Amino acid sequence: MTSIALALSGGADSLLSLALLKEQNAHVFGLHALFLPATAKDLERISNLRTQCRLLGVRLETIDLSDAFEKQIIQPFIRAYTQGKTPNPCAWCNRDMKFGLLFEAARKLGADQLATGHYCRIQPSVAGPGLFRGLDPSKDQSYFLSLVGASAWKQVLFPLGERFKKDVLPALKRRGLNAASEEESQEICFIPDNYRSFLSSRGILLPGPGPVVTREGKQIGTHQGLWRYTQGQRRGLKIAYAHPLYVIDKDIRTNTLIVGSRDQLWASTCTAIHANIMVPPAHWPEHPLVQTRYRQQAGRARVRLVGKTLEVEFITPQEVPTPGQVLTVYSREGQVLAGGIIV
Numbered sequence: 001m002t003s004i005a006l007a008l009s010g011g012a013d014s015l016l017s018l019a020l021l022k023e024q025n026a027h028v029f030g031l032h033a034l035f036l037p038a039t040a041k042d043l044e045r046i047s048n049l050r051t052q053c054r055l056l057g058v059r060l061e062t063i064d065l066s067d068a069f070e071k072q073i074i075q076p077f078i079r080a081y082t083q084g085k086t087p088n089p090c091a092w093c094n095r096d097m098k099f100g101l102l103f104e105a106a107r108k109l110g111a112d113q114l115a116t117g118h119y120c121r122i123q124p125s126v127a128g129p130g131l132f133r134g135l136d137p138s139k140d141q142s143y144f145l146s147l148v149g150a151s152a153w154k155q156v157l158f159p160l161g162e163r164f165k166k167d168v169l170p171a172l173k174r175r176g177l178n179a180a181s182e183e184e185s186q187e188i189c190f191i192p193d194n195y196r197s198f199l200s201s202r203g204i205l206l207p208g209p210g211p212v213v214t215r216e217g218k219q220i221g222t223h224q225g226l227w228r229y230t231q232g233q234r235r236g237l238k239i240a241y242a243h244p245l246y247v248i249d250k251d252i253r254t255n256t257l258i259v260g261s262r263d264q265l266w267a268s269t270c271t272a273i274h275a276n277i278m279v280p281p282a283h284w285p286e287h288p289l290v291q292t293r294y295r296q297q298a299g300r301a302r303v304r305l306v307g308k309t310l311e312v313e314f315i316t317p318q319e320v321p322t323p324g325q326v327l328t329v330y331s332r333e334g335q336v337l338a339g340g341i342i343v
């Protein structure tokens with residue numbers, strides 16, 4: 001009988017996923033990973049997970065991945081961030097931790113398949129089982145999974161792929177189950193408050209105020225530290241000007257923030273490196289859909305794969321992409337064709 005490891009976070013989505021698999025009579029066990037050194041709160045969460053697993057009649061395994069998480073996720077994040085990029089550590093974590101080391105640990109514990117509470121679907125495709133968007137558009141997480149190697153999808157299950165987030169808590173309640181944390185997970189799990197206090201806790205002091213200049217090179221104000229701003233941002237600039245100002249770019253070397261008008265915010269091309277190909281380009285439509293941030297409507301584009309680089313030309317210009325973020329290429333049916341890192 002196929003054995004399934006369900007990656008349990010302590011949150012509502014993965015707990016409901018476990019219950020759903022159990023109700024289908026799957027041979028399933030829970031697997032919880034510590035990504036950060038354990039605190040009293042973590043021990044409380046694990047104790048709650050034990051109770052929930054007992055109620056469901058499944059075993060719970062725990063593994064400590066905190067050393068690997070520190071080396072492979074947190075330290076590269078700090079390096080990229082101090083180089084002025086806006087990295088996407090959740091996408092790396094999915095690739096290297098959840099569908100990497102966690103999956104490996106699950107196999108060692110006897111699992112043939114890994115299930116998670118992500119809002120994504122696995123569907124048959126020309127390239128074998130493929131990754132598709134989750135049906136709930138407000139929760140679809142396929143963007144964050146686009147760096148995971150395509151071979152994973154043969155052995156992965158997403159029990160919530162066809163469900164809607166709003167139904168999750170009522171569904172748990174009906175079953176008499178309680179997640180330790182019913183809140184949405186915070187944006188980046190290892191940054192509890194803000195980037196600056198996280199980095200200063202690591203002995204890194206980010207540069208302070210510096211000049212704000214227009215695209216044309218005119219200095220029009222002072223910023224409060226580049227780390228506070230991301231491309232496309234409008235709020236918080238606190239500069240009175242003839243027209244609304246948006247963050248266009250950051251120059252880390254000179255500690256300068258470059259701003260401009262809304263029409264200077266659009267880009268017609270974008271390049272992404274370290275391409276992860278899920279479907280060979282020969283099977284891509286002429287104009288696939290490209291997404292360069294999580295909360296963004298994907299736009300039609302021409303995409304060329306040159307070596308391991310994705311060269312994108314948007315049919316209609318898109319908001320300036322942010323270096324370090326993920327670029328995901330989709331088919332019209334919502335299948336992830338490729339992912340890469342924006343440069």
Ligand SMILES: Nc1ncnc2c1ncn2[C@@H]1O[C@H](COP(=O)(O)OP(=O)(O)OP(=O)(O)O)[C@@H](O)[C@H]1O
Binds near residue numbers: 032034
């Ligand atoms: N510490 C962990 N140990 C094992 N699996 C985890 C852990 N954290 C997250 N996961 C898995 O990754 C999925 C997506 O995680 P994410 O942090 O995006 O949480 P989420 O969408 O709020 O889901 P949940 O409500 O289950 O926490 C989870 O549903 C779970 O399957």
